[in-house]
Amino acid sequence: MSVTIKDVALEAGVSTATVSRVLSGKDTVSMRMRDRVLSSVEGLGYRPNALARSLREETSKTLGLVVSNVMNPFFTAVARAVEDAASEKGYSVILCNADESPDKEASYLDVLFQKRVDGLIISPARTSSPQLQSFVSSGVPVVFVDRTIEDLGIPTVRVDGRKAIEELVEHLLKLGHERLAVISGPPETVPGGDRLKAFLACAAERGAEIPEEYVRFGDFRRESGRQAMRELLRLRCPPTAVFAANNLMCLGALQAVKETDVRVPEDVSIASFDDIVWFELTQPPVTAIAQPVRELGNATAEMLLGMIEKAREPESLIIEAELIVRDSCGPPPASQ
Amino acid sequence: MSVTIKDVALEAGVSTATVSRVLSGKDTVSMRMRDRVLSSVEGLGYRPNALARSLREETSKTLGLVVSNVMNPFFTAVARAVEDAASEKGYSVILCNADESPDKEASYLDVLFQKRVDGLIISPARTSSPQLQSFVSSGVPVVFVDRTIEDLGIPTVRVDGRKAIEELVEHLLKLGHERLAVISGPPETVPGGDRLKAFLACAAERGAEIPEEYVRFGDFRRESGRQAMRELLRLRCPPTAVFAANNLMCLGALQAVKETDVRVPEDVSIASFDDIVWFELTQPPVTAIAQPVRELGNATAEMLLGMIEKAREPESLIIEAELIVRDSCGPPPASQ
DNA sequence: AAGCTTTACGTAAAGCTTTACAAAAGAGGT
DNA sequence: ACCTCTTTTGTAAAGCTTTACGTAAAGCTT
Incomplete structure (x- = not known):
């Protein structure tokens, strides 16, 4: 049905080999042939069949990207960056x-493997799988993004928040706060555990040990942040600064504050992990730790493409998160 | 390098045809052979090469999705819905x-065509292109989403806001408003023009003609909304209700309000087009017109898949936007 | 047991490219 | 004119499947 290289060859009165050579430019062809072929290609509207080409060349010029959910703004940005870098290089x-x-992950990996992708970027669920092993053992380059699985020898690109959390703690202490609280995510998840540990450790190192009643746990969703903040505000001696471990819980916290006549930042300072546009737009704008997602996605894609083209050794990369100071943190209330 | 159907055939002592038949299940094979083949497949870890299969079967089980930018939440949702529906059916x-x-669009279309996608979903830039024509003339199903190009006979799935805007106008009039204003997007863009026209027409039909000074133009970005709102508030006789034509401009408008001591909704009511999660979370929650994006994406994918499987005639589909009433619209101030 | 139908399996072609190798043509030198 | 070397072009195989067609075996009928 579709026009093939044979049709072009026939119409131009040459062999398919010549057509292929003209089109790939990899070999030398005489001017006369070249023109004849090109005009036939044009005339017939020939578009090479990438499936056949890939089959023959053993490279599909296609990457697989497996994330938990593109609707998570973090992964949206990663997807965008990966796609940019990939298309730049013809993938x-x-x-x-x-x-x-x-299960879903495994089945996607299976499909991607069958489609012979040239490389894979994945934010893996907890454990490895035979499907993931397939890639590794057939030498298809893989890189992990954001999450990781140990001992597979697969490079990981991720954001480390420790340093930024350190900065945040210092920022708060410098403002004069002595009673820091945290609304943590589930401590059994990687980001949940990491952020909590980092915050507690940094505070302790600087002599601002955080008491147990100032550590609340949420589920990364808004309502849990609201609830936690309510509880914190109700304490006999409430904290003067609160760190929410992600954006949604921070929003919940802000709502809880609005329900009372407590003001931000005059009465209580608030900061969040995981910056989003909307934090610029709230009243007051929220001090937050930004994950440089574009950079992350970009670095991931570059790493994978480098590995595919053998230009680069696989090597994990950790990007520092960045503290963005806005107006939601101020000096603690003067009254003691 | 990779293990092929030949390897399996060899190890199981059968022909490749038999292996293929076992795996496809399309033809009858004896139990004994079946087991031998299956255990060889298992043992060797054979995964069929989808490129070869696609080449032979003339179907790649792959769809193309071309949007302007996944980072636009609208398209993020579309992408998610399309991917869901597609993977459900093995694409x-x-x-x-x-x-x-x-240019970028054309080059993507070229690649997708060469990769022989079985179908295409695209939110097209203004005009058609030879690349788009390629799809049409080779009979590859295409469906437009959100935007459209006339006269190509390609079905379009999009959201129509007219009815919801009508509801909004009625909602406002019922609350007692007489002075309605609008912060429009660029009238030369499709969504910009449509929303403005609909709002003006609905108001006029109901005897609430909107004077020129109540029609402001922005660029769909926050700052323009803020500016427009400032101007509206400064009028000698300011409007009592303002409709912002998208979410960002609405946020700008809210900021402009916060700069003054005007309250929402007591002094001025505000509504927006294009709902987002954050509108639930602002103070007050914003009345907005929601585009049912999931439904849209789903319908688009279903339509395309239906066309691919010849189960469905291409037919444009228009989904109604929906008014979500929250707290940002109330009765106009009593004082006249 | 012959003849027929059905079932089970193998052979080989086809789907479209790219490319190793061979062959032909051209150029240059004597 | 002949030889050698280089350049250009063609032939055919290979990449991996699926499947039409054909054959052999097995089952059934009479």
Whole structure:
């Protein structure tokens, strides 16, 4: 049905080899042939069949990207950056949403493997799988983004928040705060545990040990942040600064504050992990720790492409998160 | 390098045809052979090469999705819905960000065509292109989403806001408002023009003609909304209700209000087009017109898949936007 | 047991490219 | 004119599947 290289060859009165050579430019062809071929290609509207080409060349010029959910702004940005870098180098990307389901993930990996992607970027669920092993053992380059699985020898690109959290703690202490609280995510998740540990450790190192009643746990969703903040405000001796471990819980916290006549930052300072546009737009704008997602996505894609083209050794990369100071943190209330 | 169907056939002592038959299940094979083949497949870890299969079967089980930018929440949701529906039916999707550039769009379309995608979903830039024509003339199903190009006979799935805008106008009039204003997007863009026209027409039909000074133009970005709102508030006789034509401009408007001691909704009511999660979370929560994006994306994918499987005639589909009433609209101030 | 139908399997072609190798043509030298 | 070397072009294989067609075996009928 579709026009093939044979049709072009026939119409131009040459062999398919010549057509291929003209089109790939990899070999020398006489001017006369070249013109004849080109005009036939034009005339017939010939577009090479990438499936056949890939089959023959053993490279599909396609990458797989497996994330839990593109609707998570973090992964949206990663997807965008990956796609940019990939298309820049002539690769397409197949997008997969695994939804935290190991089964879904495995089945996507299977498909991607069968489609012979030249490389894979994945934010893996907890454990490895035979499907993931397939990639590794057939030498298809893989890089982890954001999350990781140990001992597979697969490079990981991720954001480290420790330093930024340190900065935040110092920022708060410098403002004069002595009673810091944290609304943590589930401590069994990687980001949940890491952020909590980092915050507690930094505070302790600087002599601002955080008492147990100032550590609240949420589930990274808004309502849990609201609830936690309510509890904190109700304490006999409430904290003067609160760090929410992600954006949604921070919003919940802000709502809890609004329900009372407590003001931000005059009465209580608030800061968040994971910056988003909307934090610029709230009243007051929220001090937050930004994950440089574009950079992250970009670095991930560059790493993978480098590995594919053998230009680069796989090597994990950690990007520092960045503290963005806005107006939601101020000096603690003067009254003691 | 990779293990092929030949290897399996060899190890199981059968022909490749038999292996293929076992795996496809399309033809009858004896139990004994079946087991032998299956255990060889298992043992060797054979995964069929989808490129070869696609080449032979003339179907790649892959769709192309071309949007301007996945980072636009609207398209993020579309992408997610499309991917869901596609994977449900065994299709993968290649994601492309055309960035409003006709050149980029054309080049993506070229690649997708060469990769022989079985179908294409695209939110097209203004005009058609030879690349788009390629799809049409080779009979590859295409559906437009959100935007459209006339006269190509390609079905479009999009959201129509007219009815919801009508509801909004009625809602405002019922609350007692007589002075309605609008912060419009650029009238030369499709959404900009449509929303403005709809709002003006609905108001006029109901006897609430909107004077010129109550019509302001922004660029769909925050700052322009802020500016427009400032101007509206400074009028000798300011409007009692303002409709912002998208979410960012609405946020700007809210900021402009916060700069003054005007209260929402007591002194002025505000509503927005294009709902987002954050509107639930602002103070007050914003009445907005929601585009049912999931539904839209889903319908688009279903339509395309239906066309691919010849189960459905291409037919445009228009989904109604929906008014979500929250607290940012109330009765106008009693004082006249 | 012959003849027929059905079932089970193998052979080989086809799907479209790219490319190793061979062959032909051209150029240059004597 | 002949030889050698280089350049240009063609032939055919290979990349991996699926499947039309054909054959052999097995089952059934009479």
